[in-house]
Amino acid sequence: MATPAATPAASRREQILGVAAQLFARHGFHGVSIADLGAAVGVSGPALYRHFPGKEALLAELLVGISEHLLNGGRERAARTSDPQELLAALVEFHADFAQREPELIVVQDRDLANLPGPDRRKVRQLQRTYVEVWVDALRRAHPGLAVDAARTAAHGTFGLLNSTPHAGRTPEAAALLRRMAMAALRDLHS
Numbered sequence: 001m002a003t004p005a006a007t008p009a010a011s012r013r014e015q016i017l018g019v020a021a022q023l024f025a026r027h028g029f030h031g032v033s034i035a036d037l038g039a040a041v042g043v044s045g046p047a048l049y050r051h052f053p054g055k056e057a058l059l060a061e062l063l064v065g066i067s068e069h070l071l072n073g074g075r076e077r078a079a080r081t082s083d084p085q086e087l088l089a090a091l092v093e094f095h096a097d098f099a100q101r102e103p104e105l106i107v108v109q110d111r112d113l114a115n116l117p118g119p120d121r122r123k124v125r126q127l128q129r130t131y132v133e134v135w136v137d138a139l140r141r142a143h144p145g146l147a148v149d150a151a152r153t154a155a156h157g158t159f160g161l162l163n164s165t166p167h168a169g170r171t172p173e174a175a176a177l178l179r180r181m182a183m184a185a186l187r188d189l190h191s
Contacts, residue, residue: 022077025104029112060120074134084142092182100175103166
């Protein structure tokens with residue numbers, strides 16, 4: 001259990017991460033300075049170093065963190081859902097919820113992954129590949145005989161569709177449409 005003294009630091013850290021995601025999405029990693037980040041959260045730029053050793057560490061925590069979240073969420077759904085069609089629906093819902101809630105992270109991932117230091121970039125890529133394999137397994141269970149490469153293509157296509165949220169709009173109607181489109185495409189796979 002967190003001590004009361006740890007709670008404000010943890011919430012300040014989360015606030016910094018949230019603001020960084022918004023600023024990086026809007027201006028790009030190189031378009032945001034430590035001073036900009038500090039001003040946006042109401043502290044001096046150098047005060048941010050109490051929470052993160054630098055801007056690269058902040059970017060790494062954002063991108064590694066969301067990759068871990070997606071992998072853990074995918075694995076949880078796969079572990080608790082035995083019906084293949086229900087699992088696909090659960091995975092689509094989970095990923096769509098992420099895309100609706102965190103569109104800034106999608107933009108940051110697309111634009112700024114290359115700005116991560118090598119070890120962090122490799123970690124993000126490994127987490128992402130493992131998340132794709134959760135989907136590949138689910139797709140092959142739902143569509144026996146589906147080739148691995150076809151399942152990977154379907155998974156990536158679904159991510160592309162659902163990750164279009166920052167561009168398609170964040171309305172409930174747009175989100176529902178993207179979910180329906182993803183499910184329709186995944187139901188109609190042929191081996």
